[in-house]
Amino acid sequence: MEKGISRREALKRMGFLVAGATVATTGLSTLSSCGSRKKKRIILYFTATGNCLHIARELADPEDTLLSIPQLVKEGRYELEADEIGIVYPIYGHMPPNMVREYMKKAKLKAGYRFAVLTYGNRKCNAVEIWDGFTRGIGMPFHYISTLIMVDNWLPNFDMNEQMKIDKHIPENVERIRGDLAQDRHWVEPVSDLEREQHAGFMQATGLDPEKGFLLRSESQFRVTEDCVGCGVCTSVCPRGNYEMTSSGVKTEGDCDYCFACIQNCPQKAILFARKEGEFFGQGEVNPKARYRNEHVSLASIKLANNQW
Ligand SMILES: Cc1cc2nc3c(=O)[nH]c(=O)nc-3n(C[C@H](O)[C@H](O)[C@H](O)COP(=O)(O)O)c2cc1C
Ligand code: SF4
Ligand code: SF4
Structure with a gap:
């Protein structure tokens, strides 16, 4: 049973279920309940333990459409169009999941404003820069990229029971990002030289291919x-x-x-x-x-x- 379902939450969930049943993604602005025109917004997500789905729901208004990337891959849907398209994904070794990367290489995300929220648990390094570089390289740059710290589900290093006890100030950070998105803020979170060096050390230790990430x-x-x-x-x-x-x-x-x-x-x-x-x-x-x-x-x-x- 999911905890604390408010009316807003329930509406968002309905949006999620409709999205799961494949909704048309053309025809941009929609009428909101008070009659004013609202921008059409799609939020894509990839999730294993729910953090990114939770954040996608928290960032969405009731009219927005949430779409799971594994479902889009299954359905072969690569062309999406909206006023705004966002993506929420977990960083894996500071990189996007392989499936997210491969989806993006084939996708055409037509939108005037693209935003990305990268969830992580402990050390983000230069994850933002990696996404920025990757999406620029495929000709689909993002106007806004932010990280968001949550429970770290990396089992080799973390005890999940201990992780769940840590207050990572998630609601406050979600509000900050919601505020940024409400203004269509153009911002790419800065990265330090130390974070770049830490990522380079990680890649050397793991021997992962930077073009594939975890595969x-x-x-x-x-x-x-x-x-x-x-x-x-x-x-x-x-x-x-x-x-x-x-x-x-x-x-x-x-x-x-x-x-x-x-x-x-x-x-x-x-x-x-x-x-x-x-x-x-x-x-x-x-x-x-x-x-x-x-x-x-x-x-x-x-x-x-x-x-x-
Ligand atoms: C393979 C793998 C690699 C990860 N790498 C990192 C990492 O480099 N830095 C970090 O802070 N968290 C890392 N994490 C933690 C996840 O990014 C984080 O817990 C995320 O919020 C999980 O999202 P989800 O619940 O939607 O799957 C990793 C998790 C996995 C499974
Ligand atoms: S491995 Fe776990 S999830 Fe899979 S069938 Fe067995 S009990 Fe169920
Ligand atoms: S087999 Fe691999 S891709 Fe599938 S759920 Fe497990 S970790 Fe994820």
Whole structure:
């Protein structure tokens, strides 16, 4: 059950459900309830544990349309048009998720104002500059790019139970961004030399390809334990559709964004990291008993956002 559903929240959710059922995205300005013309706004999001969906909802007015990138990929919808188009995504090693990057390379987002909100948990480094450079490179520059700190769902380094106790001042930061967007503010959050250096160090340590970011293979990263009860949640929350129920149990295989939707949302905590001695992505995790999903976002919403079947 999602907590604290206000009327505004309920209206936004209806917008989300309509969006999930594929709404037309042409025909720009719409009439608001008081009869004045309101700009047509679309907000795209990618989420594994709900932070970005929560923020997309918080930034949206009731008339706005929220669209999940994995659903757009599934439907093959790459052309969107509105007065304003925004995107909310989680940074992975300060970079956009691979699926977000690949979607953007094919997409035509026609809008007079484009904004991006990058959620992160602990260290943003030069994430803003990476998005700025990437989107300029594909000919779709963004007028506004801001980061927003939330619970860090990076299981290898953080205990989710401890993360959830930290006050990261999310409502205040959301209000700041809402205020900026209300004025169509043109602003790209500054980045320091130290942040650039930290990102370079991270790339050297991980050996990730800067053109791809996190793109691993799920069969080599995760293992399903005997605690699995065959509930099928993992098959619905993976944005790549990498999980399958077979006669010999749950199997995972495929290109993987390393988003952790599977491991975090498994109700049995039956998905664990495959440990590989000496490898950066084989170090295991801090607390295999602690899992996280944003308190405002239901499992059903994550399934609606990511299900590929
Ligand atoms: C693969 C991966 C890499 C991440 N890298 C970073 C990072 O470099 N810096 C950071 O502060 N948070 C990092 N995070 C944390 C997420 O960006 C953050 O928790 C985000 O809000 C999750 O959004 P979601 O709940 O919508 O999936 C990472 C998370 C994952 C799964
Ligand atoms: S979500 Fe967890 S318990 Fe459910 S089928 Fe997948 S691995 Fe098994
Ligand atoms: S296998 Fe897990 S980590 Fe990889 S893309 Fe699917 S849900 Fe995300």
